Amino acid sequence: MTDPLHLASFLHNSAVQTALWIGALAAILNGSIGIFTVLRQHSFAGHALGDGSSAGGAVAIFLGSAALWGFLGMAWLAALAMGALGLRRARERDLATGVVLGATLGISALFLYLDVSSTQASGATVEVMFGSIFALDPQLLWPTILLVGVAIALIVLLYRPLLLIAANPDLGRAAGLPVRRLELLYLLLLGTAAALSALSIGVILATALLLGPAASALRLARRPWQSFLYAQGIALTAVLGGIYLAFMSYYWSDGASWPVSFFVVLLILLLYLASAALASRRRTKR
Amino acid sequence: MPAFSVSTDPVLEVSNLGVRLGGRQVLQDISFTLKKGSVSALIGENGAGKTTLLRSILGIQTWQKGSIRVLGKTARGQLSQIGYVPQKIAFDPYLPLRTRDLVALGQTGRHWWQRSDTAAVAEALAAVQAESFAEQRVGMLSGGQQQRAVIAHALARRPRLLLLDEPLANLDFASASRLVELLGVLARKQGISVLVTAHDMNPLLPILDHLVYLVGGRAAAGNVAEVVRSDVLNRLYGYPVEVLQHRGRLLVLPENPQQGLEIPCHVHEHLDQHD
């Protein structure tokens, strides 16, 4: 064959095309919203929202409705619950998040069990927990574009006040910002990002996509807006590269392709280490 | 109303303010006024209600009795006239904001997606002498520099009233006296009314016009000579206290430690839980 990288077959495969588009959209949203999650030290909450959305995914499969709305609905519900519990007090936050997470995981355990035993969805666990990016319904593309478009527009419009209240909520209040409403908006955006990545690269790996690129970008950026662009760039590299490597692994290991999520997380981890090395080199140079 | 009469209005007018928090009367019957371009201090120990009073003036804290008027209007909705510097500032080193960006975020009265007013930002940076670290991340600065960055943030909206919560805590003597000098300049040259909370009035005495002395949620207000007197403070504390004067510095002590209070006052301060 004259195409050792298999780029032609990669880009002409319709399952790959859908995967690339939805993966890219999830990457852009997660990279951007992750900036606030890392700054607020909300990693556990961000992870819990992704895990919590799995219960919605499991319920949606059980009811036979579109998985996207199951994931989204549960993530938004959990986000509102977290907003009501008050995520500000750090000591309470850890326990409250843990207990909410336990309850939602219990629910997803039940519905995944019911999915497997009473419907024909034998792969439900794998689908919900690890994602099934090569089996995504192309019809998901338009709702995803719409959701990510709205979310990114809100972030572009509001990133400065959102950064200020993440830095110090009292400064935000003194500047006349509606701090509570902005925090709720942030949580809903976080829920949206968690649900989308749960759907594409799977619930648990969503956490890496949310935190890794943003934490790397925050080390490197010199301007506020740069942190968002860097995070999006790193997230895109990891997701698109991960999809490509997973596709290629089909050729390397005759037939038994390796999971996308493995490659995505591996790339995120490597880029995180690279950013740490780069930042420390920059510091010693100064 | 003719324009000239506005300047004679007090910048801040607090009358009969009462605040209850979680079933506890935190502030009771507080009244005082601040004039344009004056420096005032809110003196009291931990838990005396200083932060609650500042938050009430900002409109962040709701109150049950009395009124607060800023420039003749009710305090809510007057935020663009007030600059606020919270206590214990410690920005995250990860925060992707340079000092310049933080200052630009202090501007109000414009939409958040509009470009910032660079002239106001430069002016605010110059006022606190922060040009040298304007391009550095705020989280990487020293404590004193972070505080100046936040003061510049507050000045960027060109306020008429500047509130600072315990700005002298955690500063060494040199930085503290530089800050006091800066606050004096802001009041005299720019006509900003400055209100500072503190445990200790002494570092502020050189610039102080006015004093509000808080004990257990009640206050005595006036200039230093009117308030820091044993008869006024006796009534406030509810037990006899003595005012000692030494080379221009003032010290308030319980009158007779053997009879009145068994705990000397410096120990007392340590025992008070920080809230």
Place this chain on the structure above:
Amino acid sequence: MFSSFLLHTWIAATLLAIAAGSLGYFVVLRRSAFAAHALPLAAFPGGALASLLGFAPLWGLGGFAIIGVLFLRIFSLLGRRDVAMGLLLSSFLALGGLFLSLGREYAARVYGLLFGEVLGISSASLLPLALLVSVVLLLLLWQFPILLLESTQPELANAHAISSARIEWFFLLLLALVSAAAVPVVGTLLVFTLLVSPAAAAQRLSRRPYHAWALAILFAELLSWSSIALSYWSNWPLSFFVGVQGALLFLFSRIFARS
């Protein structure tokens, strides 16, 4: 309900609840719910590798949980601790997913490892489990006062020449051992509920350390016994009852402590 094949489950769960309740007491004191969630997930690839290569899962689980502790300490030095935790659980799960995808019976194994298999406890696995639990318990009792002091008053502990870093290592290693022991029963995802909910409820109800500690063990026992019983009667998964009852226990303790 007490037939021989379920008897193993009862014994395993009882042993486990002792370890989970007593260590959970410190998880709550140290506000380490995220760590208690991440380390069992770090053990996940060990279980997957064991099923791929066919050795006893306990070794794989324990080994990978300890590797997870190393990962956590190294990445905590590089940056945020909570980010390190998030990266740990994601990357180790991805690794586990890879191991599972290389073997057969992919879907069934994933569910078993993530949510537990009550009937998967063999009599041969009870002895190592009992050993593991007693090691954890002995280590914990040996260091109880020091751990208590460091968890509540770190500055005071440092003044007594107790190193916070060393205590954190010790605590995380104990957490890794309990995770490895608990994963086969309740599954990777819900181990932390067994650690967090009983201890959080106990600390709401009692302020005295040893009293709250004993109460945490009792609650952990009640939680796991009732979950097994309900799971047996309803035929629904054990981890569903652990998760939901854990949340209810926490809520009740809050209501009860307030009134």
